[in-house]
Amino acid sequence: MIARFPVLFWRRSADSQWSDDWPVVTPSKPDELASEYPVLAPDLAFWSEQLEARFRRLDHNAKIQQNQFWLQNVALIIGGLTATTLGAVQGALGGHVAAVAIAQALITGVLVGLAVVIRSRRAQQGYFTTRLKAEQVKSEFFLFLARAGDYSGEDRQQVLLNRVQAIELAEGVAG
16 A cells, blocks of 8 residues: 555656566567567567557556546545544534634635645546556557457558557547
8 A cells, every 4th residue: 555655746757767667568688579479579679669658658647647646635635634633623622722723724725625626637537548548559559469450451560550649649638
């Protein structure tokens, strides 16, 4: 649970390589894979040269938006906990402490504003949209590897590039 806790100050760039990136099809030594599967070698090289960076950008953007969504929810939970605690303190003190009441009212007001901002930013929908796009790119590449459907012809690389571009440009909150 702690490992999945949102990062407060996200410093990673969507375009850089991250240490926790999992390989999609190529291991750390692509030459070994090409020697094991010579028929697939050109297709795997095509992934590495043309598509992996585009997939990573979508994947990283999805992770950034997921972190933002989690961070927003943690802020609401902590704020709600704080407001509830102040209410309990106010109740325990007999309800006559103006400073506690004012603090509770201010925190509750901030939480309402935060909830409105969170809802308008639609971070969860942005995360879902971008994650879906990344997974669609992977799915299209696996169809390409299998030479299935539209990927059985001579122009299959161009078909794949066109599909990936269409996925990237598809309507949604984030891209």
